[in-house]
Amino acid sequence: MKINFDQREAEIIHIVGEAAELLNVEAYLVGGYVRDKLLDRPSEDMDILVVGDGIALAEKVCEKANDCSGVTIFKRFGTAMLRTRNLEVEFVGARKESYRKDSRKPVVERGTLEDDLLRRDFTVNALAVQVQKVGTGQIVDQFGGLPDLQNKIIRTPVEPAATFSDDPLRMMRAVRFANQLLFTIDENTFQGIKESAHRIEIVSMERISTELQKIMMCEQPSYGLRMMDQCGLLDLILPEFVELKGAETRYGIGHKDNFEHTLEVLDKLSKKSDDVWLRWAALLHDIAKPRTKRFEEGHGWTFHGHEVVGARMVKGIFKRLKLSMSAPMRFVQKMVALHLRPIALTKTESTDSAVRRLLFDAGEDIDSLLLLCEADITSKNPEKVEKFLRNYQIVRQRIKEVEDRDRIRNWQPPVSGKTIMEAFGIKPSKEVGLIKDAIKEAILDGEIPNDPESAIQLMYELGEKLGLGNKK
Secondary structure: OOOOOOHHHHHHHHHHHHHHHHHOOEEEEEHHHHHHHHOOOOOOEEEEEEEOOHHHHHHHHHHHOOOOOOEEEEOOOOEEEEEEOOEEEEEEEOEEEEOOOOOOOOEEEEOOHHHHHHOOOOHHHOEEEEEEOOEEEEEEEOOOHHHHHHHOEEOOOOOHHHHHHHOOHHHHHHHHHHHHHOOEEOHHHHHHHHHHHHHHHHOOHHHHHHHHHHHHOOOOHHHHHHHHHHHOHHHHHOHHHHOOOOOOEEOOEEOOOHHHHHHHHHHHHHOOOOOHHHHHHHHHOOOOHHHHOEEEOOOEEEOOOHHHHHHHHHHHHHHHHOOOOOHHHHHHHHHHHHOOHHHHHHHOOOOHHHHHHHHHHHHHHHHHHHHHHHHOOOOOOHHHHHHHHHHHHHHHHHHHHHHHHHOOOOOOOOOOHHHHHHHHOOOOOHHHHHHHHHHHHHHHOOOOOOOHHHHHHHHHHHHHHOOOOOOO
């Protein structure tokens, strides 16, 4: 396999080679950069392994590069980073690591190229290419990484138990790499993950969530989530999702497997959107179905209120996974809470009032909500799917018409609480809230237009009914 470098990469490699010769050290391209170049995948990060002083080499490279603005040094880790030729280049000294059984923190010493490659997680990440003034040397492959790349296999360079014991997060990384690259995990390595899965509990949730987010951003995230389920990681990290598995039948009446349905929804949505939080909404949209499942005689299986219960569950899941508890969480809650509303509009002739209320509740997120709802159509009957999709187009058109006319999407009350208090000479009170709510409901029901003049007129009428004095 051959690596093809573009002009900017060739220039920085030449500079690194010159600087390494001046300092009498060996420098190697390593890790994910080499892997991605061999797979012809784009990469903006270049990793340089130095048998010697990595920080000194970084400083010498920065001196010789025209557009290097400086070197960022991380003394604790013995690494340095610079940016040049629109590339982020990291330099690290070769090291070897040894672990005690009672600690995940390694004892680190300076080492050789072989020592450093030995400590890496997977064979495809343990490839190295020596950087020379005249270019690059042959690919160093101690563990069979090149054939694994060709055969699309993720495999540990040493026994899986040792790799995953050193850092259990590597189990998540194995799944993530397999998902990103659409590789398979070597049978022995996968068995090692199964046997070591419980060790993931000693890893910080922040690190786990970082890998989980990368899986969620894959082209086909269901691939990684299925692997997590098969090896036991999913039950430890997202047990609520595992609870969706299975389809129960009673009196010959069954319901769909909501685990499989959710993965299908997630993949369908992922083809349309790379918004990771909308993907989370797809993953969690039916999360409360196990908790709301009931069998009703003469009707069948029901999941009444699963959207409401699910929206409440989002907060606990996000908190445990150390995901953002601010705007992203509120967005996912909103999507889960509203995901049945557009579907209802496709089943009957939608009224202007129903459309206005959906626009009011969804606001700027209406388009995201519709993408989620369209992905939620997973019937095996193509005619049924086509019918629902046609109905969604009708709903989209109705939303556009109502929005153009009534401007509800980012609705702000045409009459503020301050205006109401000044009009009647009153202080903050229950009456102010009653009037504001009544005006909002009248606009959403189409009883008055969404404009200040109509709203003020209704304000005075409501104030009179409530016995409020008119200052005017």
